Amino acid sequence: QKEVEQDPGPLSVPEGAIVSLNCTYSNSAFQYFMWYRQYSRKGPELLMYTYSSGNKEDGRFTAQVDKSSKYISLFIRDSQPSDSATYLCAMISGGGNNRLAFGKGNQVVVIP
Amino acid sequence: DGGITQSPKYLFRKEGQNVTLSCEQNLNHDAMYWYRQDPGQGLRLIYYSQIVNDFQKGDIAEGYSVSREKKESFPLTVTSAQKNPTAFYLCASSDGPKTVAFFGQGTRLTVV
Numbered sequence: 618q619k620e621v622e623q624d625p626g627p628l629s630v631p632e633g634a635i636v637s638l639n640c641t642y643s644n645s646a647f648q649y650f651m652w653y654r655q656y657s658r659k660g661p662e663l664l665m666y667t668y669s670s671g672n673k674e675d676g677r678f679t680a681q682v683d684k685s686s687k688y689i690s691l692f693i694r695d696s697q698p699s700d701s702a703t704y705l706c707a708m709i710s711g712g713g714n715n716r717l718a719f720g721k722g723n724q725v726v727v728i729p
Numbered sequence: 730d731g732g733i734t735q736s737p738k739y740l741f742r743k744e745g746q747n748v749t750l751s752c753e754q755n756l757n758h759d760a761m762y763w764y765r766q767d768p769g770q771g772l773r774l775i776y777y778s779q780i781v782n783d784f785q786k787g788d789i790a791e792g793y794s795v796s797r798e799k800k801e802s803f804p805l806t807v808t809s810a811q812k813n814p815t816a817f818y819l820c821a822s823s824d825g826p827k828t829v830a831f832f833g834q835g836t837r838l839t840v841v
Contacts, residue, residue, distance in 0.1 A: 659835065660733075660735075660819055660832035661772075705772070715763075716774065721769065
């Protein structure tokens, strides 16, 4: 079993719809969770960073963490064509090791 | 502006040649990383360095080498021993354990 599982998609939605992305993980040592957005041929950019279980909102984006189920989610409300990108989940353990574990990324296409 | 600069953006290499990818950061981050990204495979860690003059192998270090002589610089050499070097290479840095990583814009390496 891979440390981080993320369905690669692609996921196509009409403009204005809610996009729902998720990752599952197997290592209970993961304590810090991130979502990155990556446009084609560009480097990933940080979208959300969360530590505790629960929800974190930033504009149209909501990150959700459920540590008991080892499950994290990203929701994009009122999706726009500019949201079309690949979304990667990432996580770090709470120990001294600073290595990030990434999901494979989920390609999202928002259709105007 | 603070950030991570990778150069060149595109690089072509003949089989059997070594090539060096540049990564420079002015964020004053201690840790730096090199990832390789292939379609459908997500990000795979090649090498990382948590401090100057020290670095560790990642998951796919064979055929690659790095140096960390200065805090701001972490060049990656793709050697002729790397059997399948065509890929998108991403450099990242972070401020230390349990902190997020920031990425450069990547270098697309193609072997011709």
